[in-house]
Amino acid sequence: MNIVILGSGNAATHFAQQFQKRGHQIVQIYSKTKANANALAFALQSAATDDLSQLQPDADLYFIAVSDGAIPTLVSQLASGIKGIVVHCSGATDIAALNRFTNYGVIYPPQSLSKNKSVDFAEIPLCVEGNTTTNAQLLLRLARELSAQSLLCNSPQRMAIHLSAVIVNNFTNILYQMAYELLAENSLPFDLVRPIILETAEKVQNHIPFTVQTGPARRGDEDTIQKHLKFISNKPDLQQIYQLLTQQITKRK
């Protein structure tokens, strides 16, 4: 396929590299910042532009990989007569955001992508949607070239996946940070809990989370729970989070 990449950030970089690796042609990179378009285009031996009127008119795929908030403006500026399939890769954006085109769809990776860190795309299940069955199947075939785990899902399902990714990534990470701060205040290194963090994540790779739930709430050890709450009596935020998550564990026993 001849592919135009719209965007030059983390997702744009990873997807462009993956498409190229699978034998597709990255014919152009668009970014509203020319230097960014140039940088990615140079790495991929492709062309660059910061001018939407200069966009290649006859590519097979226009892959939108800009921030969620920038999608509506970019879409409104694209020629509605584009024949190629227009795709975004946002988890929280409805497929309808692209409904001014004839052919459109979504390829969403539930993974946190950083330009400077390679990820194994074969491990990322790509979530695919198309405005027609034909387009959905076309995008699913393309996605499966990148990851055999890819699957079709609709926009509400993709929202559930995106929200789940936020829960297990962003919310887990802020819990890690709160533990980091608690340890630091007690002159202790974060290294003390790095092994249990990894162990916890590894355990759910082949178990349903609640079947491996441990700790005072799971055991109904009210005495330890009270000791913990007393220990953080000067941290009302952490106390509230402690109580809510403890309730959730207790509720499922």
Added chain:
Amino acid sequence: MNIVILGSGNAATHFAQQFQKRGHQIVQIYSKTKANANALAFALQSAATDDLSQLQPDADLYFIAVSDGAIPTLVSQLASGIKGIVVHCSGATDIAALNRFTNYGVIYPPQSLSKNKSVDFAEIPLCVEGNTTTNAQLLLRLARELSAQSLLCNSPQRMAIHLSAVIVNNFTNILYQMAYELLAENSLPFDLVRPIILETAEKVQNHIPFTVQTGPARRGDEDTIQKHLKFISNKPDLQQIYQLLTQQITKRK
């Protein structure tokens, strides 16, 4: 050292195996349930008892590995004249719980131990406390035979470590479970987020958590946050947790 193990559960099993592996003699296993004492004693080629009056009087170390709630009763039933060092391995129990003995201390592993799953003890930093400098140093030497990462810490520090372990293990795991349920309700497999769970845990192995924080709250993407909250409008518990953790991320930007 000649070691008596008091307890026959997960921690008792792992520590007994580790001590034996390092050349120490497990001279006796005590459990109030004889069958459990027998089972562990058989595996270790040791003696078993369910009668505290039959406890070996002259061991070098009495290692208490029973549930936190059972520690006070067990301690009150032990002969206060014990010369060997009496140690518990609880994260949330003050060292003072053992102050009826002459020599006592703590060796606490901030890790979730399961009998049936081997863990790499070399990776677990053991947290050591003693009632005297001599006993602290003796226990630290012993702990370092099991893990070179071992360190001295006092009882409030151990409480901070135990609470941090609860945060990054138990609370993270219940977040995984809530994501599991959200996906299941939308006919989606948990496999969709297993890779990002592992990636999130791996990232903080060599970064401070907040430096790798991502997501709508970190970006200040209020639009996506509102979409998520609307999506779970029928789940007030999850909404409340979402809002609190989002606030914590926003607060640290």
